[in-house]
Amino acid sequence: MDIDVPAVLEHLVDRAHAAAATSIGFPGAVDLDYTDVVARLGHRLWNNIGDPATDPGGAAHTKALERAVVAWFADTLAMPPDDRWGYVTTGGTEGNLAALHAAHRRHRRAVVYYSAAAHYSIPKIVDVIGARAVVINARPDGEMDYAHLAAQVRRRPTRPAIVVATAGTTMTEAVDDTTRIRDVLAAHGPGGHLHVDAALSGIPLALDGQLRIDDGSGIGSIAISGHKFLGVPMPCGVVLIRDRAARIHGGHITYTNTADTTISGSRCGLAAALLWHAIASYGREGHRWRASEARQLAAYTVDRLTAAGWPAWRHPHAFTIVLDTPPATVRQKWLLATDGAVSHVICMPGVTRRQIDAFVADITAAITPPAASIPRPRARPTETPPSRNQPPRTDVLVPAPSTAPRRRPT
Numbered sequence: 001m002d003i004d005v006p007a008v009l010e011h012l013v014d015r016a017h018a019a020a021a022t023s024i025g026f027p028g029a030v031d032l033d034y035t036d037v038v039a040r041l042g043h044r045l046w047n048n049i050g051d052p053a054t055d056p057g058g059a060a061h062t063k064a065l066e067r068a069v070v071a072w073f074a075d076t077l078a079m080p081p082d083d084r085w086g087y088v089t090t091g092g093t094e095g096n097l098a099a100l101h102a103a104h105r106r107h108r109r110a111v112v113y114y115s116a117a118a119h120y121s122i123p124k125i126v127d128v129i130g131a132r133a134v135v136i137n138a139r140p141d142g143e144m145d146y147a148h149l150a151a152q153v154r155r156r157p158t159r160p161a162i163v164v165a166t167a168g169t170t171m172t173e174a175v176d177d178t179t180r181i182r183d184v185l186a187a188h189g190p191g192g193h194l195h196v197d198a199a200l201s202g203i204p205l206a207l208d209g210q211l212r213i214d215d216g217s218g219i220g221s222i223a224i225s226g227h228k229f230l231g232v233p234m235p236c237g238v239v240l241i242r243d244r245a246a247r248i249h250g251g252h253i254t255y256t257n258t259a260d261t262t263i264s265g266s267r268c269g270l271a272a273a274l275l276w277h278a279i280a281s282y283g284r285e286g287h288r289w290r291a292s293e294a295r296q297l298a299a300y301t302v303d304r305l306t307a308a309g310w311p312a313w314r315h316p317h318a319f320t321i322v323l324d325t326p327p328a329t330v331r332q333k334w335l336l337a338t339d340g341a342v343s344h345v346i347c348m349p350g351v352t353r354r355q356i357d358a359f360v361a362d363i364t365a366a367i368t369p370p371a372a373s374i375p376r377p378r379a380r381p382t383e384t385p386p387s388r389n390q391p392p393r394t395d396v397l398v399p400a401p402s403t404a405p406r407r408r409p410t
């Protein structure tokens with residue numbers, strides 16, 4: 001078989017490149033340049049097999065960088081230095097799985113509580129670990145209904161509670177109030193575990209001091225994606241777990257010479273190097289600046305959409321703009337994430353004002369009714385017909401500006 005391999009790969013790159021300009025519906029930052037790391041390391045296998053603290057034989061791993069990444073995430077989240085553990089995962093889902101698996105091993109009879117706005121990975125993980133679960137109501141803005149949580153936890157007074165809070169829900173980027181959840185857990189006799197699924201917002205909130213896993217927080221674990229705010233060009237993430245007793249204490253695997261504490265055995269060392277590159281190159285101040293610029297663009301987007309007559313809003317900390325679902329042509333062109341009547345765009349770092357202006361222009365064009373056609377005036381009998389040498393009159397063909405109000409399609 002004769003396959004033009006370079007042409008196939010080039011086709012993929014061209015297609016992705018063409019789609020990038022109108023890709024504002026999903027939360028991957030596009031402002032960081034990882035080309036150098038991929039060029040230097042991408043041609044060989046880097047396998048961070050096993051626990052980050054135990055190095056396998058040989059040198060084909062990036063465990064030193066992984067330890068630096070875990071330490072940076074833990075410091076940024078104010079985790080106590082003597083009570084922290086974590087590793088680089090394949091993404092937010094594996095982080096949630098590792099944390100909930102560990103919590104469930106510790107509290108075998110626990111019920112898992114998660115909100116209706118939680119990510120779809122949570123019910124899947126509940127199924128995988130074989131736990132019982134209760135879905136808690138979410139408010140229309142995406143935040144958990146704490147009164148409902150408290151009532152549901154009280155209904156099961158003998159069972160520990162594992163509560164999943166979300167920091168940055170998938171549709172509205174709502175942040176559940178971990179202080180209120182901590183208080184519910186503190187009043188619950190059998191206790192439990194508070195896990196935060198912070199796939200998108202974990203780092204930006206922590207950089208602002210709005211998310212801390214310190215002694216007072218009551219938070220036992222957190223999962224963060226690496227390809228969202230940090231824009232790593234491959235799916236990855238970090239999970240952090242407090243409370244030594246909650247962690248999996250896997251055995252020592254003789255032939256790899258590593259401890260088996262992670263969900264995956266072989267793990268991607270390139271992902272750890274890419275994450276390390278992002279934090280070493282930009283530092284906390286650089287990432288704070290990226291988050292601030294992105295939030296300013298998000299505020300601008302709300303202003304522009306509202307001025308165009310299209311309902312839109314955002315949480316004050318959010319990169320996400322929630323809007324009424326636009327017509328299909330706009331939705332498809334801009335790859336909007338849509339859930340029925342509601343859609344969102346996300347101003348991740350790297351999205352530009354020019355993209356937002358073009359997006360708003362497309363919405364405006366889609367909702368502006370075509371100008372009413374003006375009846376052609378009948379030629380007056382006295383008027384001489386235009387001579388062949390004269391240009392045709394165009395004035396009557398130019399429609400008057402429409403004064404019709406903008407109307408949203410039904």
Ligand SMILES: Cc1ncc(COP(=O)(O)O)c(C=O)c1O
Pocket residue numbers: 090091092093094118119121166168169170197198199200225226235236237
């Ligand atoms: C709130 C939340 N949790 C978890 C995930 C899953 O993360 P990943 O796709 O990295 O597995 C996402 C991804 O969109 C998310 O938004």
